[in-house]
Amino acid sequence: MKRKVLIGVLAVVLAIALATPLLAGKRKHPSDLKYPQLDITTPEVIDISLDNGLEGFLIEDQEIPVVDVVILIKTYFPDPEKYGLNEMVNWVIRNGGSRDWPSDKLNDELEFLPASVEIYGGSLNSIIAASCMKKDLAQVLSIMSDLIMNPLFPEDKIEKKRNDMLEEIRRQNDQPGDIARREFMKILYQDHPYGWESTTATVSAVMRDDLVDFHRTYFHPNNAILGVSGDVTRAEIEKALNLALSGWERAEVDIPPVPEVKAKPAESYHYAYKDINQAYIMIGHLGINSNNPDHCAVNIMNFILGGGSFTSWITEEVRVKKGLAYSTGSRYGQDAFAVGPFYAYSRGTKADEYSRAINIIMDQITRMKTVGPTEEELRKAVDSFLNGQVFDYDSKSGMVRRLVGLRFEGRPLDTPEMDMETYAKLTVEEIRRAADKYLLRDKLSVLVVGDKDQFDRPLSDFGEVQEIELKTE
């Protein structure tokens, strides 16, 4: 019954929306404009390989005299009782300096040129990214290479990073949005590494030897992927990198697969207290792997549900019509190694109507499973989604990073282009089937962060509530 009413309202809104341009009368409605077919020409991707076994890609770009180099090194989760190690390694390599480039000299040289060499990453990779003017390429590559091969891991820098991480943990509950995101991942993944976090104990447990071992285990050319873009030819970059990285030795690296997620989606309700005058809501369950053959249908389904900003149902219902929250939508994350999370969110939700926001979001999920989008909604979503892809091609360094990512995930390099063809052919029926299979309406976990004294009704009206005690250690 409720569903029918909703659709009725939607039809009226659509009718008004379609009628207004007639009232204005001066301009064509944007949807009536004719455009030539969007033609994306992809630049040539050149394979490069070095004497030491490091392989990757180059996209040339002579527009400005700049060269970008990324090297992705495959890594793995640390022991759970030393979680935080990977972050510490990346920071200490960059900020602790190397044999020929101790910290102060390194920073002075890079900032004077100027150029940048940064190291960042997550649990499964460390990414070294260098960027410089073409004239400084040899110098910057030699600095980058020394950091990769001969990091010093000075004790004082390790302690500095440890103290800074402990302070971040102390501050981790300052922002309500951070609490919601972090706690929800823990709810979904439970004891899987994707749900782990740094604590005072784990950060304190990391020793210098752990950093040295980590570097010795993973930092080898045969365990890395190279990406280069900018004002440089294949011959130039291969020559320069062969010289700079000639001492980088291969070694056998054995990286285990990411464990399967054992947690099973199940209906659950969670509450964390924070002294704020709004509610931060997360609703969802575990999602799919990115090599799932239905991933395109799932992406578009989510685009219509809550991923497509103002054209999506959740934004339309929660924000535009009811004015309950500023930031609302959904995300169907896909992960190449395990499964990604699905979640709808309503950040900064009116506290005394928070239960309405929960109900509306759940109704939209039901609507997607039972009614699904109209043909017109689907076509609009696909067009909008595909047209948006053009911006994935406007930066060569961005394209190279994407290729490095695909290679790292073990997916075909032409996945985005192949997916575009799949998207264009999607049918309403496929979307409905994807919703039916991949939206688990009766297995949703719900997390609310806020002050329950300000809520319109208790969260326990929905089901049994587990209270989360927020920690700052």
Added chain:
Amino acid sequence: MTMESDRMDTPVFREFWSERDVVMEERRMSENDPDDVLDEAFNSVAFTACPYKWPVLGWMSDLLTTDRKELMEYHRINYAPNNATAVVVGDVDAKAVKKLAKKYFESIPAQEPPPPLETREPEQQGERRLVIEHDANPKMMIGYHKPIFPNPEAVAFQVLSDVLAGGRTSRLYKTIFEEKQLTARPPRVYEGPGNRYDNLLVIQAEPRHPHTLEEVEQAIYEEIDKLKTEPVSDRELQRIKNQLDARQIRQLGSNLGIAFTLLIGEIFLGDYKAMFKQNEMIKEVTPEEVMEIAKKYLVPKNRTVAFRVQVKEEAEEGETGEAEEFDQQVLRAYIMSLPPEEAQAVVQKFQSMRSEAEMKAYAQELWKQAKAAGFVKDKDKE
């Protein structure tokens, strides 16, 4: 252009009331965001006359009293073609763009120009300090009033802020973050909150526990004082100039970067080429000029200092548990028994504290010290 011109020409403001509700939630979000809370309070104290004292969203009472009519009038005056600047960068033909612009925008009538802002911020007559209590860890902001472009002094400020916080070789990074390790993130220095009227040089920092806001503040002043007495080194200056060139080249590598460079020049500096000119002017800045503006502007009389201190809800029973009853008389006696400088330092620390919770915590600490020193027991025996 169809859509943008339609929006400028004949907006309907559908869903006004629900969207106003949304903006109220946006407003509440900034009340729940500790950084926004501090920032808003800081600006509202640093400025007394200039509209920079208002947050962009306005206050809740402004939102409650805004109606659709007011909105339409605001739009009519401000979102008019005579008050707008457009930049197009990309894979387009300039002639075709001009033709389209004429077709879509030329018929939109100009409006009387928005009234110019006549109010000017008066010179500050003494340091302003404020404290914000929030359920978040401590943070501080320090701001000094300063002129904007085309005042030549504004250009020297760009150099000065890079000397202080432009990268890992900058002074605040090296002393406060790296050497003294007073913060867990490098302090930030920027100009704000806008670029249209005389604004502020702002310094932001978050102390790393157990360091205090006062310690960080003192350390920042030490670095600022150095700017007044020692000229900036040639290498620092050259680094900043090199970075400026590189930044400009990179900006030209992206359409958006080019568009912003031209647009900011045009609307804030009155000439689309102004950013390039400004870069040339920055290259001319001398160590003496940096020293001059430091001496002239970075003085206590011209500054606003905001502290955010953590206030937690009263802990529920058993949660902290450790708070021990102490005898105020005994504690006072203990403090008086300390060497005079130490006793004075304790008293000063109490005086500098902004919340009762902070004072209680410090009193607890002192009580433990008093016990450890055997002071409490001795006193009991007497």
